[in-house]
Amino acid sequence: MRRLKERLIEGALFLAAASSVFVTLGIVGILITESIPFFEHVSIWDFLTDREWTPLFENAHYGILPLLCGTFLTTIIALIIAIPLGTVAAAFLSEYVRPNVREVLKPVLELLAAVPTVVYGYFALLFVTPLLQKVFPSMGGFNVLSAGLVMGVMIIPYISSLSEDAMRAVPGHLREASFAVGASRMQTAFRVVIPAAFSGITSAYILGISRALGETMVVAIAAGMQPNLTLNPLEPSATITAFIVQVSLGDLPHGSIGYQSIYVAGLSLLCLTLCFNVIGLWLRKKFQEKE
Amino acid sequence: MESRQDLLANIKRRQLWDFFFALAGLLALLFALVTLLALIVDLAMTGVPRINFDFFTNFPSRFPEKAGILSAWVGSFCIMLTTAFCAIPLGVAAAVYLEEYAKKNWVSSLIELNIVNLAGIPSITYGLMALGLFVYKLKLGQSILTAGLTLGLLVLPIIIVTTREAIRSIPNIIREASYAMGASKWQTIRYHILPYSSGGILTGVIISLSRAIGETAPLITIGALTFIAFLPTSPVDTHLPYLNFKWLMDPFTVMPIQMFNWLSRPQAAFHTNAAATGVVLLLMTLIMNGGAIWLRSRFRKKMKW
Numbered sequence: 001m002r003r004l005k006e007r008l009i010e011g012a013l014f015l016a017a018a019s020s021v022f023v024t025l026g027i028v029g030i031l032i033t034e035s036i037p038f039f040e041h042v043s044i045w046d047f048l049t050d051r052e053w054t055p056l057f058e059n060a061h062y063g064i065l066p067l068l069c070g071t072f073l074t075t076i077i078a079l080i081i082a083i084p085l086g087t088v089a090a091a092f093l094s095e096y097v098r099p100n101v102r103e104v105l106k107p108v109l110e111l112l113a114a115v116p117t118v119v120y121g122y123f124a125l126l127f128v129t130p131l132l133q134k135v136f137p138s139m140g141g142f143n144v145l146s147a148g149l150v151m152g153v154m155i156i157p158y159i160s161s162l163s164e165d166a167m168r169a170v171p172g173h174l175r176e177a178s179f180a181v182g183a184s185r186m187q188t189a190f191r192v193v194i195p196a197a198f199s200g201i202t203s204a205y206i207l208g209i210s211r212a213l214g215e216t217m218v219v220a221i222a223a224g225m226q227p228n229l230t231l232n233p234l235e236p237s238a239t240i241t242a243f244i245v246q247v248s249l250g251d252l253p254h255g256s257i258g259y260q261s262i263y264v265a266g267l268s269l270l271c272l273t274l275c276f277n278v279i280g281l282w283l284r285k286k287f288q289e290k291e
Numbered sequence: 292m293e294s295r296q297d298l299l300a301n302i303k304r305r306q307l308w309d310f311f312f313a314l315a316g317l318l319a320l321l322f323a324l325v326t327l328l329a330l331i332v333d334l335a336m337t338g339v340p341r342i343n344f345d346f347f348t349n350f351p352s353r354f355p356e357k358a359g360i361l362s363a364w365v366g367s368f369c370i371m372l373t374t375a376f377c378a379i380p381l382g383v384a385a386a387v388y389l390e391e392y393a394k395k396n397w398v399s400s401l402i403e404l405n406i407v408n409l410a411g412i413p414s415i416t417y418g419l420m421a422l423g424l425f426v427y428k429l430k431l432g433q434s435i436l437t438a439g440l441t442l443g444l445l446v447l448p449i450i451i452v453t454t455r456e457a458i459r460s461i462p463n464i465i466r467e468a469s470y471a472m473g474a475s476k477w478q479t480i481r482y483h484i485l486p487y488s489s490g491g492i493l494t495g496v497i498i499s500l501s502r503a504i505g506e507t508a509p510l511i512t513i514g515a516l517t518f519i520a521f522l523p524t525s526p527v528d529t530h531l532p533y534l535n536f537k538w539l540m541d542p543f544t545v546m547p548i549q550m551f552n553w554l555s556r557p558q559a560a561f562h563t564n565a566a567a568t569g570v571v572l573l574l575m576t577l578i579m580n581g582g583a584i585w586l587r588s589r590f591r592k593k594m595k596w
Contacts (some may be wrong), residue, residue: 009477010392016384017393020451021405023444027416030423071426085319090314101545105320107584114498114580116505117546119569122554123330125335126562153326153498183307186312207411214413216508217547221554241415241508248418254427262512266419273411 001165005021031270034263041257047264053227053238055261056247063270066227071236071272074148075212077233081152083209087194087201093160094167095189105210106161113157121221124150129222142224142236151218159208166200167193199284208281210273216241240269313346323560338566342504346567350521351549355560360568363549366435367504369538370545372477373439373502374446379496381443382450383485389451391460391480417445418512426513435523436539441509446499453498457491458484490590494583505572506579507547515548546572 044063050063089109093102099235114244128146133139152158170193178188194201223248224236252259339523349359385402393399421441425431431440461484470477523538544569553565 006475006477010388013388013392015333016381017399019381020385020409020447021402023420023447024405024409024412026424027412027420030420034419043591054363060431088312088316089319089323092313092320094363096313096316099447103588107580109320109323111493111577111580114501114505114576115327115330115545116569116572116576117506118505118550118554119334119573121552122565123333125554126327126566127333140387150325153323156323181436184309186309187305189312210411210413212555214415216413220508222550228429244415244419245508245511248422248514250534252514263419263423266416269413270416273413277408277411 006289010246016104028270029269031263034260035267037255038257038260038264051229056250056258062259064265066229067238067243067265068268069229069231070144070219070223070227071127071213071239071269073144073231073233073237074151074215074239075124077145077148078152078155078212078215079209081149082155082159084203086156086204087163089156090160090163090167090201090204091189091194095185095193098215102259106164109159110157112154112159115154117154117215117217118221120150120154121217121218124218124222136234139234140224140236142222142226143234144223144237145233147219147221147223148233150222151212151215153220154215154218155208155211157276158211159204161205162204163201164202166197170196171202177223187265199287202280202283206276209276213272213276214241214269216245220245240265240272297434306510310556332572334566334569337563338568339568340564342568344568351515351544351552353565355558358553358561358564360546360549360571362522363544363546363568364571366543367545369435369502369523370510370543371437371504373435373539374442375496376443377440377526378443378446378450378499381490382447382495382499383454385447386451386454387480387484389457391484392478406451410452411499414445414506415508415512415539417441417507421509421513432540433439434540434541435518437513438510438515438543438545439539441513442506445506446503446508449499450492450495453495454488454492457488457495461487476542489584494587494590497579497583497586501576501583504545504579505547505576507545507551510545510548511551516544 005083047062047064049065050061051065052063054061055064059069093106093109097105124146125141128150129141129143132143132146134145136145139145167179174192174196175188178192183191219239220242223239223242225238225242226236227243228237229236230237238273247262250258252262345363346359348361349357350361351363352358389399389402393402418441421437421444425437425440426433431437465483465487466479469483474482523541523543549570550565550572553561553568557561
């Protein structure tokens, strides 16, 4: 009797653990099945090469390039901010600061990740954009630059927190050995600690990239929602996520081409994040072999 | 052979570089924190004067000075409740399985890899999944239940990871002592492991709920309305069984969506309302996160095994 109960409980707990796999299967399955009808309509070649994305217009074009362009542009701007600042902050916290100060500073830095993204959108639109307009008077109210910058600040804690964990996990005797041969703290950080923690730092970067690619509200609010094939960060543009928001805000009949197009956009986004995760995995493996 | 002077100069140069690097680290931290401060101050300066009692008890309106966030905060509250109700049992159960039961085989490593990967999946794709699965396939409608389930699945990895950490920090002697008294595995978990790790679990729960309360994109995707001038059905009935769950099927809006809606209007007066909503939202997330940090440090100090 008691053994049966134990078995039942174990089974139930296993199902709970397996539910996370069902979530993934659900996401991938739904995105694929709802996208298939779209590709019966539009050829993959058009989808990948058409330079316009106007699925809701009379004269519809279905080229993903403008959305990809907007997504990459905001992501790159965000990473230019987040990767150097996040890494330097992580090295500072792990190598220079006393543990009790770090215990205070790290949670405070993590608050940056806790702020709701819609609040960052407000900040980008009504604080950063007016500030930037003083530097670039020709810039419009919606632009990729302020969205990217704010997104970068938002991502700093994702990068710094994980990198700092990785750096702190580097065994102390490596540092001591480095100090013993006369290296300064900075030399130790750059030549010993960061290389040793590199695989952890890579995961931090990959998480940062995933966040930036998938971030929605900041770009939907501050970058505008106009698919625009441009590399000029002062112009408005739409990312994949902003497009999904824009379509979702309208009244969306199930099975219409607009409905399918958001699934295609979502699937593209998922493929992008997957690509970066695979690259990250490969980098880590490659690095771990060297050790 | 280096002379003594060269050596001293060399040391001085490296110390200088060291100093510069520390300065750069400090500046990077300061940059992030000053931005956070600017965000809070800017939001508070615009938003706080707008907050009064009516702001919480009025429905949204086309007149900015009359508009309030009643339906939004009630919606946020209901969805939080639903999210907590589905995510906490599931997340804790999954964590218990992975820490206490799972053998090292491909099934458990698949589950673990999967949980890590879920953290990197954009939140908006959860919304797309929910729209296809909950709204259209399971016919749950664009309801509070759908929203709660979506956010529940979204925060599930956070709860699993923090609960696992909490369980892992309990030393094996506790388990062995319990087995020695003749307790079964489940009894050990039920009466020892779970109570002792409750502090860590609570921290994870608070952090995941604070994440859910600010989440906007997946709820827009499943079709949250941006203008709602009514409240969900009351959960209390005048007749037996006194409780009903009709409110689960009602349409909803939440505070971040209300804020987004006001933000996307051209009039500055609505932007003030957006700022006020942002202040409420930010205050709630900061309080929840502060609480979680405090809890974590308290339990860390108290528990000396």
